[in-house]
Amino acid sequence: MYQKPIFVEFRTFWDPKADGTSEAVRVVVIADPQLTDRTTHGMQPDSFALKATQFYSDIYMRRAFRTTVMNLQPDEIIFLGDYFDGGPSLSATEFNASLDRFWHIFDQSKRGLRSRSVRVPYHFLFGNHDLGYAGVQSERPELLERYERAFGPIEHMDKIGAVNFVFADAQSLDGNLDDKHSKRAWSFVENVSTEAHKQDSKVLLSHIPLYRPDDTHCGALRSSEIINQRITWSRSAFNRIIYQNYLSEETTVRLLDLLRPVLVLSGHDHDQCSIKHRTSSVSVVEHTIGSFSWQNGNLYPSFLLLSVNSKLPSTEEGILSSRLCFLPYQTFIYIWYAVLFIISLVTLLAWPPHGIDLSRLLSVFKPQGGAKAKDEDALYDYEMVWDAEGSMHLIHKPSGHGGFKSTNQSAARSTALAQSVTKRTSASDPSSTVTSPNEQTTPESSTSLVGRSSRSTVTFIVRRLRQAMGPLVALATLNVGLYVMMMMNDWTGL
Secondary structure, X not given: OOOHHHHHHHHHHHOOOOOOOOOOEEEEEEEOOXXXXXXXXXXXXXXXXXXXXXXXXXXXXXXXXXXXXXXXXXOEEXXXXXXXXXXXXXXXXHHHHHHHHHHHHOOOOOOOOOOOOOOOOEEEOOOHHHHOXXXXXXXXXXXXHHHHHHXXXXXXXXXXXXXXXXXXXXXXXXXXXXXXXXXXXXXXXXXXXXXXXXXXXXXXXXXXXXXXXXXXXOOOOOOOOOOXXXXXXXXXXXXXXXXXXXXXXXXXXXXXXXXXXXXXXXXXXXXXXXEEEEOOOOEEEXXXXXXXXXXXXXXXXXEEEEEEOOOOOOOHHHOEEXXXXXXXXXXXXXXXXXXXXXXXXXXXXXXXXOOOOHHHHHHHHOOOOOHXXXXXXXXXXXXXXEOOOOOEEEEEEEOOOOOOOOOHHHHHHHHHHHHHXXXXXXXXXXXXXXXXXXXXXXXXXXXXXXXXXXXXXXXXHHHHHHHHHHHHHHHHHHHHHHHHHHHHHHHHOO
C-alpha cells in the first residue's frame, strides 16, 4: 500500500526549501483522525463489529503515520483537532482507552522506524469532538481538565522556524460574549495581536474553517460535495451554539484583521478545500485539510506538508510553502480483494478436471503434415461387419464419390447389419430401447428426462465444488497467513 515512490515524490517537496537554503523547518499537519467509538455508528461498546471497525481504522492510520509521515522525517507535527469521535460523551475509562489507542497510532517508538536522535515534537489544537463548544466547557469543566492533562492547553502560540503558529479556540469565538470561555478565547486572540507580536509572521490554526459563502468552489482536490453553512443553537436559556460548519462572517473578518496571518489552516470538514479570504487589511489563503482516517466520509485521506523558513525573508511570500499529500484509497483496496477472490473462485470452478493439455494447445502452432494421406482416406468408407461369433470388423471399401459408385446391394446390406445390431443389443440389454422417428415421447418420459438432467447438473456442480475446495483452501491459507503476518507487523512494529 505504501510504496517508496510515494516517499520520493513527497521528499522532492522538502528539497527546494522555502528560501532556497537548507534551514527550512519541515512540518506535517494532520487533521481529524477522529477515532471510532460507540458513538460513531451506534454499535454496542463490546460488540465484535465495533472492535473490528476500530482495529481496521486504527491500523490504517498507524501504518500511514509510521510508513509515510515518519519516513518523510519531519521536524514538527501539528494536529488540528478531533482526535476522538465522541469525546464529550466518553466516560473516564472510555476516554483513557481511546487515548491509549491514539498514542499507539501516532507512536514514535524505534520499532520499525528509522532511529532518530530526538523525538518529533507534537503540537495540539482541540476540536469540537474533543471538548464540544463553549457551552459544554461551561457545563462540564471536568472535560477541559482531562483534555489539558492529555494534550496541554487549549490555546497557545508556538514558534516554529521564524513563524508564530496561533492555536485558537474557534469553538468559543462565536459563543455568547457573556460566556467566560468566549471572553477567554477573544482575549487570547487580542493578546497575540498586540504590538509585541504585530510584526511577527503568523499562521492561524482554527479547527473550524473560516466563513465562506454557500457553494464556494473549493478547488480540484475536493472529492465530496460542498457543505454550506449551518449553525445549531441550543434551546436552553443560555442560547449557546452546539454545532456549526464554519465561523460566522463577522467573527472571520474580526479574526483576520486582528491577526493578519500569512496562512490559515483548518480541519473539521473532513475534505480538502483551498480558498482565499480578503478583508480591508489582509488577503490570505486558507487550506482546509481532509481527515487522516478513511472512515470519516472522505475516500481520499490526506495530510499537509509545510516548509517553514527558520529566518525571516525579505518578503512574506517566501516565509513558507505547502503541499497536500494523499494516502491510499483503502475502500478500493478492499474492493480489489473481493474481485480477486471472485476471479480465483470462478477460475477454480471452470478449470478442466484433468488439467489443460499443453501439447494439444501447442500443436495448433505446428505445421500440418500428412495432407496427401488424408485426401486419399477421404475416397474410402469403412463398413462394420459382424461375424458368427459376434466380433465386429471394419471393411475398407470405395466411397460413393471420387470415381466410385455405391450399389443398392451395399445399402441393403448396411440396413440389414444395422437391424442385426439393434436386435443383438436389445437381446443383450433389455433396458436399452431404440426409438424410431415415428414414435412420440410421452409426458411421463419428458418429466423423467428433465428430472434426470437436473440431478446431473446438481451432481456436476457439487463435484466441481469439491474439486475446487482443496486448491481454494490452500490458496486462502497462504494469503490469509501472509496478510495476518504483515498486519501484525504493522500493528506491533516488530
